[in-house]
Amino acid sequence: MDQLPESILKKLSDKVDHVEVYMEREESTDVDILNDKINHAKEENIIGLGIRVIKDQKQGFASTTNLNRIDETINQAINNIKINNRDENLGIIECTNNYPKVEGLYDKKLENIDLEEAIDYSxxxxxxxxxxxxxxxxxxxxxxxxxxxxxxxxxxxxxEETTSCGASISVNVEDNDVVSSAYYYDVSHNKNLDLEMVANKATQLALDSRNAKPTETRDTPVVLNHTAAVSLLNTFFSALNSENKQRGRSKFSNSLGEQVASENFTLIDDGTIPEALHSSLFDDEGTPTEKTILIQDGILENFIYDTYHARKDEDDVTTTANAARSGYSSVPSVGFTNLKLDFKESTPLEDIQRGVIVDSVMGAHTTNPITGDFSVEALNAFEIKDGSIDNPIKKAMISGNIFDIMKNAVAVEGETRQLGSCITPRILADNLRIIG
Structure with missing residues (x-):
């Protein structure tokens, strides 16, 4: 990028104690499908800039996409200091040159895809x-x-420069007097998306979901497909966020060093995995990304931290390179990179004699963030009989507790997917309540 950030530092050097400039350039080409037609197509090129300043342990922040109004943005950031309280935990990171080498985050083949080509793919x-x-x-x-x-x-x-490529499709098919529907998507840093696979996954699921039958209310093993697993696990993951710990909103606030999950289970936050969606050379404060073991063989080892929450913590901790932003218009907060779920034990689907398999769920946002109790609607769910996926299920609810699930969970053999931050296999949950 150009020399604008240096000029901002120079202008602020004698006005505040600390300055941080976050500059972002985004070029995107997007095509939306509605029913069987191209609904909307656009190309965007946005440059945004965020200025964070600290003076007398008070923070100010301002952002802009108008690079002709830099002086106004600087003044706004300084003026915003006045409305904030003094906080001894504020600060910016020190210079370091120990940055990892992370492969597979940029594909030159994506540089020249224009709107016409994106429309053709859609x-x-x-x-x-x-x-x-x-x-x-x-x-x-x-x-x-x-x-x-x-x-x-x-x-x-x-x-750092990165590229991204994504495709998604929602489908429905006639199912007697109703419709059967399904959804699938894929995202990558590279131009390697298999559009036929995306379409096949969605259509096959919709076709298989026809002629659904009611199921019995009972306690039974449940296989959580990737989408369902991630939806429910978000509550479990949130308990590993240091901000939630410090606010008393984490079930694990006082559980460091204790057994919080199955001995079969290890959870790692790793921003250095080649080609992974949330890998990077550095976090959103500029700290070199790293690998942090959060849960090892079921034992809680760490929480994730940015610089601010590490300084604020009652324990002697440092940042785990988990500063995250929603973009140039926000200040750093705590967020995951790539959360990799590892299970020592896995089971073939063929070994599950009776149970239910669920592709996705509705209502996971209503899960109690402290207790982990949930009651959600199962979408694209099927019976498992004698190790085979059997008839689709018509309208069922699933209830349980995500923290209890992870005390006994095992992986189901097969594909591992990354959805958002989470890299996970399918997960077998013991004896969840199915309400038909």
């Missing part, structure tokens, strides 16, 4: 769906290129 998704006898209802295709630079008054000056 039309291909529509055609592939229709060839399978299903109707597309929503979806799209998009590519992006991002460049981030972080520079601060402690000598940090880091930058």
């Amino acid at each position: 039309k291909t998704l529509i055609e592939l769906t229709q060839e399978k006898g299903c109707n597309p209802t929503a979806g799209g295709y998009g590519v992006g290129r991002s460049e981030v630079r972080i520079i601060n008054s402690n000598g940090v000056d880091v930058s």
Whole structure:
């Protein structure tokens, strides 16, 4: 990027104690599908800049996309100091050169995909769906290129370029007097998306879900497919966030060093995994990314921290390189990179004699964040009989406790997927309540 961040540091050097400039350039091409047509297509090129300043342990922040109004943004950041309280935990990181090398985050093949080509890919998704006898209802295709630079008054000056590519499709198919529906998507840093696979996954699930039958209310093993598992696990993960710990909103607040999950289970936050969606050279403060073991063989080892919450913590801890932003318009907070779920034990689906398999759930946001109790609607659910997936289930609820699930969970053999931050296999949960 250009020399603008340096000029901002220079202008602020004698006005505040600390300065941090976060500059982001986003180029994107996106196409939206509605029913069987291209609904909307756009290309965007946005440059945004966020200025964070600290003076007398008070913080100010301002952002802009208008690079002709930099002086106004600087003044706004300084003025915002006045409305904030003094906080001894505020600070910016010191300069370091120990940055990891992370492969697979940039693909030059994505640089030259224009709107016409993205539209063609989206039309291909529509055609592939229709060839399978299903109707597309929503979806799209998009590519992006991002460049981030972080520079601060402690000598940090880091930058990184990444690319992204994503495709999704929602479908339905006639099912007697109703419709059966399904959804699938894939995202990558590389131009390696298999559009046929995306369409096949969605259409096959919709077709298999036809002629659903009611199920009995009972306690039974439940296989959580990737989407369902991630939806429910978000509550479990939130208990590992240091901000929630410090606010008393984490079930694990006083559990460091204790057994919180199955001895079969290890959970690692790792921002250095090649090609993973949330890998990077540095976090959103400029700290070199790293690998942090959160749970080892079921024992709680760590929480995730940014610089602020590490300084605030009652324990002697440092940042785990988990500062995250929603973009140039926000200050750092705590967030995961790639959460990798490892299980020592796994079971073949064929070994499950009786149970239910669920593709996704509705209502996971209502899970109690402290207790972990949930009651959700099962979507695209099927009976398991004698190790085989049997008839689809018509309207069922699942209830249980996510913390209890993880005390006994094992992996189900098969594909591992990354959805958001979470890299997970399918998970077998013991004896959840199915309400037919």
